[in-house]
Amino acid sequence: MDSSRTHHIKEAQSTLATIQNISQLLNTGLSPEALTICVRLCEVGVNPEVLASLVRELQEEVREYQSLKTENKTTTTGSKSAPQSSHNSH
Secondary structure, eight states: OOHHHHHHHHHHHHHHHHHHHHHHHTTOOOOHHHHHHHHHHHHTTOOHHHHHHHHHHHHHHHHHHHHHHHHHHHHHTTOOOOOOOOOOOO
């Protein structure tokens, strides 16, 4: 690998590390992988404001789903499952 390519890779890694640090400071909740995807989407022309809005909406949907899942778990704990109908096939 030539030195200019190596320099370019190191520079990109440093930039991504800085973006990840900022993301953590802002408590975005994005994993390094998700953040990398967002950066790449912006690099190819996706509107950052629209992307940020979409990420927030998806995070809210996940929180709501997890909340419902937790509620269902606590309301069904200790209760018997509904009886299942049996069909006699002859």
